[in-house]
Amino acid sequence: MKYDVIIIGAGAAGLFCAITAGKRGRKVLVLEHNAQIGRKILISGGGRCNFTNREVKAENFISRNSHFCKSALARYSSNDFVELIKKHRIEFYEKKLGQLFCVESARQIVEMLLTECRKARVEIRTECSVNSVGKNEAFEVETNQGKFTCQSIVVATGGLSFPKIGATDFGYRIAKQFGLKIVETRASLVALASAKSAQNFKKLAGVSVDANVSCGKHSFRENILFTHRGLSGPAVLQISNYWQTGKIVSIDLSPAADVLTLLQKNRESKQNLDNFLSRILPNRFAEIYTAENLPNKPINQLSNKDIETIAGKLNEWRVEFGDTEGYDKAEVTLGGVSTDELSSQTMAAKKVENLYFIGEVVDVTGWLGGYNFQWAWSSGFAAGQAV
Numbered sequence: 001m002k003y004d005v006i007i008i009g010a011g012a013a014g015l016f017c018a019i020t021a022g023k024r025g026r027k028v029l030v031l032e033h034n035a036q037i038g039r040k041i042l043i044s045g046g047g048r049c050n051f052t053n054r055e056v057k058a059e060n061f062i063s064r065n066s067h068f069c070k071s072a073l074a075r076y077s078s079n080d081f082v083e084l085i086k087k088h089r090i091e092f093y094e095k096k097l098g099q100l101f102c103v104e105s106a107r108q109i110v111e112m113l114l115t116e117c118r119k120a121r122v123e124i125r126t127e128c129s130v131n132s133v134g135k136n137e138a139f140e141v142e143t144n145q146g147k148f149t150c151q152s153i154v155v156a157t158g159g160l161s162f163p164k165i166g167a168t169d170f171g172y173r174i175a176k177q178f179g180l181k182i183v184e185t186r187a188s189l190v191a192l193a194s195a196k197s198a199q200n201f202k203k204l205a206g207v208s209v210d211a212n213v214s215c216g217k218h219s220f221r222e223n224i225l226f227t228h229r230g231l232s233g234p235a236v237l238q239i240s241n242y243w244q245t246g247k248i249v250s251i252d253l254s255p256a257a258d259v260l261t262l263l264q265k266n267r268e269s270k271q272n273l274d275n276f277l278s279r280i281l282p283n284r285f286a287e288i289y290t291a292e293n294l295p296n297k298p299i300n301q302l303s304n305k306d307i308e309t310i311a312g313k314l315n316e317w318r319v320e321f322g323d324t325e326g327y328d329k330a331e332v333t334l335g336g337v338s339t340d341e342l343s344s345q346t347m348a349a350k351k352v353e354n355l356y357f358i359g360e361v362v363d364v365t366g367w368l369g370g371y372n373f374q375w376a377w378s379s380g381f382a383a384g385q386a387v
């Protein structure tokens with residue numbers, strides 16, 4: 001069976017590429033090894049899919065080449081995707097920071113993509129495992145459902161996160177097979193775990209605090225959530241994109257108040273430190289964090305040194321994490337097929353004619369907040385226009 005285009009992977013990027021190419025009259029086949037398409041879309045955004053962000057800039061992405069994503073994002077923007085959502089009468093809302101979610105369900109996004117695929121006469125085969133991809137005049141794709149040939153092949157197999165719903169390293173293997181470089185991959189948008197002080201974290205598990213979390217020159221102000229093994233919550237997931245073993249994470253647990261000034265102003269107070277701190281921190285957190293980490297005495301009995309230590313541990317709590325919670329829990333994979341190998345206009349491999357890589361398998365990773373889906377739509381569109 002001969003096709004113009006075969007797309008491997010029926011996730012966000014693969015389906016969007018198929019729609020774009022199909023609308024141009026290309027004969028398109030999408031191969032998906034799961035029984036169901038778009039499984040990651042279905043579980044995304046807590047089941048409501050944060051499908052894009054109102055403001056998408058190159059600064060919201062991590063890649064060895066920070067300029068690579070610009071062309072695709074400009075040609076198919078978040079506004080374009082919002083127009084499509086409106087056309088399908090899917091109700092959406094802005095949760096915070098420009099993040100757009102479905103009011104009802106992420107299923108509506110998958111249904112919209114399916115409807116568009118039908119209109120564009122895209123053929124989708126599920127439960128179809130690709131065994132090998134070869135290239136002579138055309139590409140030859142061997143699967144458990146037979147052999148298919150095509151002029152162009154698009155690899156849209158995503159990253160390594162959430163293997164339980166179908167993530168594989170297939171895309172990276174194909175890239176290596178054709179001699180393309182891979183930027184080392186690691187789990188990201190993921191909780192951080194601290195082997196050293198796990199005991200302290202356990203006691204605070206479930207507590208959420210507004211914080212400013214920094215690593216190197218990057219900072220995010222949002223909530224952090226204490227877990228049994230370390231920290232999670234939006235600010236920590238964001239910083240995980242920039243964290244590596246050995247890098248210190250600095251956390252301002254009281255970003256709205258300078259604790260040193262506050263304590264100095266209240267030098268004569270007879271209030272115990274934990275009670276005093278519950279003015280600026282959640283009660284339970286103030287109580288446990290003080291008992292575990294700080295001298296819990298009346299303020300007027302604290303030495304100047306104590307006050308400095310307390311301020312440091314609250315406005316600049318330095319944590320050395322040992323690891324992340326790994327691919328099983330990570331929302332995305334950092335790294336991937338090197339952008340040096342691809343055209344930023346079309347996503348085509350520079351040294352292999354008619355071979356394309358799109359979506360998360362490429363070394364472009366977005367922040368938390370709808371950016372990863374926008375990259376899937378935009379890179380899928382760029383390749384869909386070219387194949």
Ligand SMILES: Cc1cc2nc3c(=O)[nH]c(=O)nc-3n(C[C@H](O)[C@H](O)[C@H](O)COP(=O)(O)OP(=O)(O)OC[C@H]3O[C@@H](n4cnc5c(N)ncnc54)[C@H](O)[C@@H]3O)c2cc1C
Binds near residue numbers: 039051158162332370
């Ligand atoms: C829990 C969770 C929540 C998330 N929430 C959001 C969110 O709200 N907003 C956001 O922007 N991003 C979110 N993300 C990230 C986002 O889902 C991904 O970045 C995005 O889905 C990547 O799209 P993709 O098409 O490149 O890859 P995927 O969506 O992973 O699709 C790849 C497809 O290829 C298939 N496949 C893999 N190997 C093979 C093979 N060998 N043969 C055939 N098929 C194969 C897979 O089964 C899959 O269907 C979330 C991720 C997770 C895990």
